[in-house]
Amino acid sequence: MPEQAVKLGPRLAAVAAHVPDGAFLGDIGTDHALLPIYLVLRGVIPSAIGTDIRGGPLDAGRRNIARRGLSGRIALRQGDGLAPFRGGEADAVTVAGMGGGLMLEILDPRREALAGARTLILQPQGGESGLRRALLARNWRLAAEELTEEKGRIYTVMRWERGAATDQPGTPSAAAADGGCADAAVRRFPEVWAEYGPLLPAAGGPLFRRVLQAERGRMRRAAAALGSATGAAARERLGELRRRAEIWEEMESWLYPSD
Ligand SMILES: C[S@@+](CC[C@H](N)C(=O)[O-])C[C@H]1O[C@@H](n2cnc3c(N)ncnc32)[C@H](O)[C@@H]1O
Known part of the structure; x- marks a missing residue:
């Protein structure tokens, strides 16, 4: 059994x-293959292809798949990123647990296999702001982004859809729908929006507050480390850190006014 x-x-x-119902899923860096197994068992998707650059994880993944009788529905292939896919095989692509820079290499727009993908679900570990900027510039639209916590660490999960930059929710051009509220905030705190993208600052929430506080802590520590430096470059850097810390603090008071 x-x-x-x-x-x-x-x-x-x-x-x-965030994986769409009925998607043809490609899970890059699938490792233990638990994500496709979970989605197939729950009936969210009919089948999936998982890839990993290393053979060891795929052996473990194959055992996990076989134990659940899913060998006919989840295929595992060894290779770098999207290389093991043929064009059009996956209309939704998940990449979780890797740095944002590596994700951008994997999602190189010149890859034929990416042409059929309509949805990307990404869970980067670091490099988030660069990843957002690059994908927006490549005409992906950030449809959803949320923070989640596991074992005391906060992770971001992004869902990207094909689209034009002008459709992007959370940017000034798209803010009319919420009475211009996000519009005003984007203009008031452009650095915060540049750092966290179009959706997280507007959504707020307790995890985003912790992200803002952690960043302020990093700025404070960097400023303290520079505190006694006398060189012109260090003083300029110190001024910049203090200016940014004030912006982050102001943003926090604006988002969480009652505390
Ligand atoms: C930290 S694990 C994450 C596993 C799973 N996606 C998760 O989030 O729990 C990263 C996996 O990505 C694989 N990996 C790293 N670089 C890769 C690449 N360029 N192409 C495919 N897989 C890669 C690693 O071998 C490893 O199994």
Whole structure:
């Protein structure tokens, strides 16, 4: 009798929640293959292809798949990023647990396999602001972004759809729908929007507050380390850090006014 249930932690569960019903999924860096197994078992998707650059994780993934009787529905292929896919095989692509820079290399727009993808669900570990900027410039639209916490660490999960930059929610041009509220805030705190993208600052929430506070902590520590420096470059850097810390603090008071 095949073993069935798979329980995902909050990080991968948040990724899974963004996968469209019925998608032809490609899971890059699938490792243990728990994400495609979970989605197929729940009936969200009919089948999936997982890839990993290393053979060891794929062996473990194959055992996990076989234990659940899913070998006919989830295929695993070894290779770099999207290389093991043929064009059009995946209309939704998940990439979780890798740095944003590596994700950008994997999602190189010249790759034929990316042409059929309509949705990307990404859970980067670092390099988030560069990843957002680059994908917006490549005409992907950030349809949703949320923060989730696992074992005390905060992760971001992004869902990207094909689209034009002018459709992008959370930017001044798209803000008319919310009475211009986000519009005013984007103009008032452009640095914060540049750092966290078009959606997270507008959504707020307790995890985003912790992200803002953690960043202020980093700025304070960097400023303290420069405190006694006398060179012109260090003083300029110190001024910039203090200016940014004030902006972050003001943004926090603006978003969480009652505390
Ligand atoms: C930290 S694990 C994340 C596993 C799973 N996606 C998750 O989020 O729990 C990263 C996996 O990505 C794989 N990987 C790293 N670079 C890759 C690449 N260029 N192409 C495919 N897989 C890669 C690693 O071998 C590893 O199994």
